[in-house]
Amino acid sequence: DSLYLTSTGDIFDNLLTNPPAFLADTIGEITITSEFCWYTTCDQDRVTPYQFNVSVSDDGCPAKVTNEVFSIQVNPFDASPLNGPDTICENQSTGIAYDVAAVPGGTYQWAITNGTIASGDSTEAITVDFLSSGNANVTVVVTNANGCTDTLSKDVFVRPNPTADAGLDQQMCSEDTITIGSASIPGYTYSWSPAVGLSSPDSSNPGLTLTNISATNDTIDLIVTATFEGCGHTDTVQIVVYPLPISDAGADQRLCSGDTVTLGTVNTPGNSYSWNPVTGLSNPLISDPTITLVNTDTVPDTLQYVVTTTDANGCVTTDTTEVIVSPQIDADAGTGQIFCSEDTVQVGVAPI
Numbered sequence: 001d002s003l004y005l006t007s008t009g010d011i012f013d014n015l016l017t018n019p020p021a022f023l024a025d026t027i028g029e030i031t032i033t034s035e036f037c038w039y040t041t042c043d044q045d046r047v048t049p050y051q052f053n054v055s056v057s058d059d060g061c062p063a064k065v066t067n068e069v070f071s072i073q074v075n076p077f078d079a080s081p082l083n084g085p086d087t088i089c090e091n092q093s094t095g096i097a098y099d100v101a102a103v104p105g106g107t108y109q110w111a112i113t114n115g116t117i118a119s120g121d122s123t124e125a126i127t128v129d130f131l132s133s134g135n136a137n138v139t140v141v142v143t144n145a146n147g148c149t150d151t152l153s154k155d156v157f158v159r160p161n162p163t164a165d166a167g168l169d170q171q172m173c174s175e176d177t178i179t180i181g182s183a184s185i186p187g188y189t190y191s192w193s194p195a196v197g198l199s200s201p202d203s204s205n206p207g208l209t210l211t212n213i214s215a216t217n218d219t220i221d222l223i224v225t226a227t228f229e230g231c232g233h234t235d236t237v238q239i240v241v242y243p244l245p246i247s248d249a250g251a252d253q254r255l256c257s258g259d260t261v262t263l264g265t266v267n268t269p270g271n272s273y274s275w276n277p278v279t280g281l282s283n284p285l286i287s288d289p290t291i292t293l294v295n296t297d298t299v300p301d302t303l304q305y306v307v308t309t310t311d312a313n314g315c316v317t318t319d320t321t322e323v324i325v326s327p328q329i330d331a332d333a334g335t336g337q338i339f340c341s342e343d344t345v346q347v348g349v350a351p352i
Helices: none
Strands: 002-008 026-029 050-058 065-072 087-089 096-099 107-113 115-119 125-130 134-143 149-159 170-173 177-179 189-193 207-209 218-228 231-242 253-256 260-262 272-276 290-292 301-310 316-326
Touching: 107 115, 253 260
Parallel strands: 087 149, 170 231, 253 316
Antiparallel strands: 002 026, 002 050, 050 065, 096 125, 107 134, 115 125, 134 149, 177 207, 189 218, 218 231, 260 290, 272 301, 301 316
16 A cells, blocks of 8 residues: 655744744655755754654555654754863963864854953964953854854953062071061961971971071072962072181180280181180280280189170171189298308298
8 A cells, every 4th residue: 555654743834933844745655754854043942842743644444544743852052161260370370271162164253351362363272361360251152154153151260369478688697597588378378498497498487597608608599489279479588698707716825924925816807806804905806915814823713715706797706715824933042141151051941
């Protein structure tokens, strides 16, 4: 028997659906086939599917009939996702990549707020330079070869940089301790580099102790990194470390009461000197004073003399020498005597 295929539904009515779908009524034997065609427009997408009925009957008596309902879902043109970060740091806000999937024959129109397109404009992949911290937006309108469009948008927050403050540049004497950095800000974490000489390299204002054993100034740059909510910022402080002056009180001395000796060493230009105590010194403000001491006791006197040396940078060192003063010795030959030839008398005094 012959077979007859017919279709019904709003989808084929150009008054209800424009443009309509097409499915030709067909006659055949054994097997029957017809091709469904529908060139949808961009505005024909919807959430619920379109439906139509296909009926096939034969010419028997009575005729046998088979009905089938077909559902056609028309999806909108979808260019998503829009790839790229939605949160960035202000000091890392240049050359940020955003992209959508490539659409054959498609066009791309990008729009940026609080930023500019650095590269890739009119393509599916761009890079953006954001202008400042705060809110920003990246939007792209993608149009496919059929003229259908999809608008994708991404809000972006540019986090402001944390404040890193390494403090003012400083000068210090070797082995001194100074404080660098600034007061801590709640929520921030800190890290210093290099960490040598720091009391706490993860503090905002650590103590710093450095030693310079050379004869010239050392200059060191220290960098602090402040981090807040994943964003970091750095600042640098320069430290000049002066070498220490050389203090030399000279070798330990031993002298007799009333004698004079010289302490210290030759003067270094630019240095100033101060001795303590000043007893017996010719000048307590030079590097090599003479000292004259009297010991009226019967046992040696032992004294410690300290010289303090200050250089032009204000760096200070000290050195000590020991001075031992022996007591004065009195010679006593006794009283004058008169005696006869060949007599014997005692002169002098008993030994001490």
